[in-house]
Amino acid sequence: MKSYILSDLKRQVLARIKPTPQDREKIESHLKPILERINGMEYMIQGSFAKDTWLKGSSDVDVFILFDKESKNRMEEIVNELETKMSGYQTEKAYAEHPYLIVKDGFIEVDLVPAVKVESGDQIVTAVDRTPFHTRFVNSRLSDQQKDEVRVLKQFMKGIGVYGAEIKVMGFSGYICELLVANYGSFENVMEEASKWKPQVRIDLMGESKKNFDEPLVIVDPVDPKRNAAAAVSMKSLATFSFASKLFIEKPSLNFFFPPEVEGEPLGDIMIVEIKIEENVAKDVIWGQVVKTVERIRKELSNAGFRIIDVGAWEEGNIINIGIELEERKIGKYYKSQGPPFFIEGSLDFAKKNQYVWIGEDGRLYSVKERRFTDPEEIVKLSISIKVKHEINIKWMKEKGRGEVGSFMRKTPPWLR
């Protein structure tokens, strides 16, 4: 990588994504009156806003309100109290491992999260209790310059579609981006190292963990060595990031950070299943069911004899789309089934149980069997595992498309070619 090209690229990226002092002031001016309402409670600002690694345009602020251990069973009650304090604001109760309160004020969204105050990261009661330790670790390890490197890395992850630990993405969280820069030193070093990754990849900043993990990427949490901070990163996200790093080193470009919208045309037979979600349920809950559905569709179609090119999912508003790309929509009613070699104990059984049995050139028994399904729509409908209220509409793509469906049909992301 030529360094002048890289620093010029980084400058261009930062110009678009690094919040200005005015951006910060604007957020703070909205935040101040909210914080005044919780005066008297012990609170801490957390998340990327507190770590100064946030990106322009994202305006979520996490405010943790700390309680002692005895309060862990009255979190619901606490959130209700907070809701009362925020009267006049637009609020919404939400649930992760335990409840929290979302307060909306124009363009900003403040999450008021009750947490248990603990001595160290490995003594946590619920997952959120770890967050203050993360914030402290990042602020103690990263220079202001490195925080900008984190921003560049985050935008890179966003551009190639692997930013976020939520089920929909199964990618890299903001904290993982921070740990990568903390470990390798700079954005370009992360690129260099990630381009050489071969799973399982293991990073242990404190060099203190002996625990084995199963996930393809292991980044031992510096504040809790029993935990893999990168457990959410799927093999696909890991591969995408590593491969994008290889390509970026060869040919750095803004396309990785800000991919242009692409157009795609249907190559195989492309079925689109539109699932209209008609219930207000947390995204991670819905996407958990979407991921399961995608896996079932793959498995059932393949078992039924369909040749799958790709199955993918994306959302547009409250509609989840599942794209299913087949080599062919129509397959034969009959297929060849392989039986045992003639000299195996079970060969007589095979001949008795099956119709249309013969002996092949290789000395194995074969039979022709009838397929249970030859209509892929039927199989897909039976495979949908969405539990929340929804409506389904199936269509076949015949024409070019842009946006998410265009990306799905084009297959190749813009940074790859």
Place this chain on the structure above:
Amino acid sequence: MKSYILSDLKRQVLARIKPTPQDREKIESHLKPILERINGMEYMIQGSFAKDTWLKGSSDVDVFILFDKESKNRMEEIVNELETKMSGYQTEKAYAEHPYLIVKDGFIEVDLVPAVKVESGDQIVTAVDRTPFHTRFVNSRLSDQQKDEVRVLKQFMKGIGVYGAEIKVMGFSGYICELLVANYGSFENVMEEASKWKPQVRIDLMGESKKNFDEPLVIVDPVDPKRNAAAAVSMKSLATFSFASKLFIEKPSLNFFFPPEVEGEPLGDIMIVEIKIEENVAKDVIWGQVVKTVERIRKELSNAGFRIIDVGAWEEGNIINIGIELEERKIGKYYKSQGPPFFIEGSLDFAKKNQYVWIGEDGRLYSVKERRFTDPEEIVKLSISIKVKHEINIKWMKEKGRGEVGSFMRKTPPWLR
């Protein structure tokens, strides 16, 4: 096997296939004047007629005319002399390893085969020179009762379609049937033992050979231990015979010996390639090319992405038929091609060389590729390796059929169900 059922069955089979004294007299009466014309030459009657293991209806007689080693280069000349001696008869020169003369007289066909007189079976000059030793061995080892057992075994082989060493069948020669009875003692013992066969099967009657052979069935030739007398038997023929033995033991029936004609209906998409042979060429030469064609069709169709149920060949007069049963006649224009995992050296190359590249859930690269052929007829035409003059006609079976095409479509032979 209940022995009374079996002996009753054998009696029924023999009643239909064992030549009567009248049958023998009739052949001998035609043979006599032919033999008179070669008076003065040293000749021997060979083949199943000489061994008394021939089946009713087959009326080929092999007459070997013996010469000393010095004559081996003037075989063509000798055959021409024989042709002159046979003037008045319908004759035809034919070629195996060396030339011989076919003399036809009504229903019988006498093959006059010049051979070199040698001391023992392992000193032969050409393959035919071994024949007299085979005849002597069989006659010295088999009782009259056992010769009938050979007849029953031959008819069994015929019924299940594995009788004959020629390329079309790649099955069991008459000599192999004789050796099997010589080795196991009786037809029912052959059934019992063959039902337990597991390749490689090795039989060495003299227990004297240390040589290794590659073929699935090895029967060391008692007159030439360097030779596998069963070299022609394919895995398919071996499997068919062994499996039929298993079924026969379970449920003996005349269906094995005299299978009724069956009807079949097209299950998959069935293409029939009719190859009209327009040249007078030895069957084994044509069938050598047919077998090669069948293999190429299998390979090329499969490489092109077609899912093959079965490919088979049969002949009707001078027409060779190749049946090709596909799961589906139409396949998609595009297919998924698997590339390397992202961390392999060649992954960047794969991405550059291919269009429509993406990264799959498993971390491998994939691409969508366009098929070169989507019309199976095109591929089949390109795969035909018939060198003799011929014409081709392709059709698709839409209806039920009987005879050979019926058997091909039905798949299951009548003795199997």
